[in-house]
Amino acid sequence: MRILLTGGAGFIGSHTCVELLDAGFEVTIVDNLSNSSETALKRVEEITGKKVSFHKCDILDRDSLKKIFDSEKIDSVIHFAGLKAVGESNEIPLKYFLNNVAGTVVLCEVMAEVGVKNLVFSSSATVYGDPKSVPITEDFPLSATNPYGRSKLMIEEILQDLYKSDNDWNIAMLRYFNPVGAHHSGRIGEDPNGIPNNLLPYIAQVAVGKLKELSIFGNDYNTSDGTGVRDYIHVVDLALGHIKAIDKLKTNPGLVTYNLGTGNGCSVLEMLKAFEKACEKEIPHRFAPRREGDAESCYADSSFAEKELNWKAEKTIDDMCKDMWKWQKNNPDGYK
Ligand code: NAD
Ligand code: UD1
Numbered sequence: 001m002r003i004l005l006t007g008g009a010g011f012i013g014s015h016t017c018v019e020l021l022d023a024g025f026e027v028t029i030v031d032n033l034s035n036s037s038e039t040a041l042k043r044v045e046e047i048t049g050k051k052v053s054f055h056k057c058d059i060l061d062r063d064s065l066k067k068i069f070d071s072e073k074i075d076s077v078i079h080f081a082g083l084k085a086v087g088e089s090n091e092i093p094l095k096y097f098l099n100n101v102a103g104t105v106v107l108c109e110v111m112a113e114v115g116v117k118n119l120v121f122s123s124s125a126t127v128y129g130d131p132k133s134v135p136i137t138e139d140f141p142l143s144a145t146n147p148y149g150r151s152k153l154m155i156e157e158i159l160q161d162l163y164k165s166d167n168d169w170n171i172a173m174l175r176y177f178n179p180v181g182a183h184h185s186g187r188i189g190e191d192p193n194g195i196p197n198n199l200l201p202y203i204a205q206v207a208v209g210k211l212k213e214l215s216i217f218g219n220d221y222n223t224s225d226g227t228g229v230r231d232y233i234h235v236v237d238l239a240l241g242h243i244k245a246i247d248k249l250k251t252n253p254g255l256v257t258y259n260l261g262t263g264n265g266c267s268v269l270e271m272l273k274a275f276e277k278a279c280e281k282e283i284p285h286r287f288a289p290r291r292e293g294d295a296e297s298c299y300a301d302s303s304f305a306e307k308e309l310n311w312k313a314e315k316t317i318d319d320m321c322k323d324m325w326k327w328q329k330n331n332p333d334g335y336k
Contacts, residue, residue: 002025004029004116011189031057031081069116121172126152136259177298178261180200181320186329186331189324215286233313259304
C-alpha cells in the first residue's frame, strides 16, 4: 500500500517516512523543500534500506500534483506540508493562508478528482488557543491566537464541510502537542531555519555552543516551579500515531479527531534539567519576561486516541533529550 506524504522531507514527515517504510508501506513524498532538505530523505533511505519516491513539487501546483497521483497508485495521503512559524505568521499572514489553507484546498480537489479520499491531516494543539483547564480533551472550545493557528482551525473546518458534502471521505485530524526529539540513529532530526523559536531546539543549540544562553520566558506562572508547562512528545511516538491513523482509515470511520500527546505536563525548568543530564553539561540560562501569546499550561488528554487507535506515547522526557542531543551533537549545522 502506497502512502503519499506532503511535506514528507520535514521534521515530522521524515520520521513518519521511516516508520511507514519499516512497517512495509511504500512511500511517495511531495515537498517543495521550502523548509527542508533532500538529504533528510537520503538518510531515511539509509536508515531503512528502502527507497522513497520523491517529487520536488509545491502543493499549490495543481497540474504537477495531478500528474503525481496519475503516475503512482496512492491509497492514502498524510498531509504535513505547511508553514509553521507563529511569529512569522503574524508578519506575513496572507502567505500562511495561501500556503496552508489554499494548499490544502488544492490537494483535496486533486484527491477528489482522482478518487483518493483517505486523508490524515497535521493539526495542532494550537487550535485550543489558551485552554481554560488541563488536560485538554478533543471537545474543548477552539480558537486561534495567531494566523498560523487560524490556518489550522480553518483547515479543520474546511475538512468538516468537505466530509459533510461527501461521506466517501475518511479524514483523521491529528492535533499534535509539542513534538521533539529525533530518530535514535542520530541521522535525522529537527533542522530549524535561523534562531529556533521552540524550547528544545533552542536548548540543544545552547548545549552545542551555537547560542549563548537560554531565556526562560516567565517564572511567575501558576505552575509547580513558575515556568510554562507543555506536553512534549517524542517525534517517533508521533510518527507511529500516523500509522495507527492510516490503519483506522481502513475501517471507514468518516471524520475523526485525535489529540496526540503524552498526557504529561513538563515545565521549562524540568526540561532544562533533563537536557543537562543528557548532554552532561550545564546549560547557561536566565529568566526573562513572559512571551506574548504563551499559555501557562497545555497538555493533552490522549485517552481517545489510546482507545480508538490503540496508540500510546511510550518514550520519556529523558529519551527525548538523549535522542535530540545525539542528533544535535552529530549534526551541529543540521543538514547543511
Ligand atoms: P517542517 O517545516 O519540518 O515540515 C513541513 C514540510 O512541508 C517542509 O519540508 C516544507 O518544505 C514542506 N512544505 C511547506 N509548504 C509546502 C508546499 N506549499 N508544498 C510542498 N511542500 C511544502 O514542519 P514539521 O514540524 O515537520 O510539521 C509538519 C506539520 O505538522 C505542519 O503542518 C505543522 O504545522 C504541523 N505541526 C507541527 C508542530 C511542531 O511543533 N513541529 C506542532 C503541531 C503541528
Ligand atoms: C509554540 C507555538 C505553537 C506551536 C508550537 C509548535 C507560540 C506562542 N506557540 O508553542 O503555536 O504549535 O510552538 O511546537 O509560539 N520557552 C522558553 N524559552 C525559549 C523558548 C520557549 O522559555 O527560548 C518556553 C515557552 O514559554 C513555553 C515552552 O518553553 O512555556 C515551550 O515553548 P515552545 O517550544 O515555543 O512551544 P509552545 O509555546 O507550546
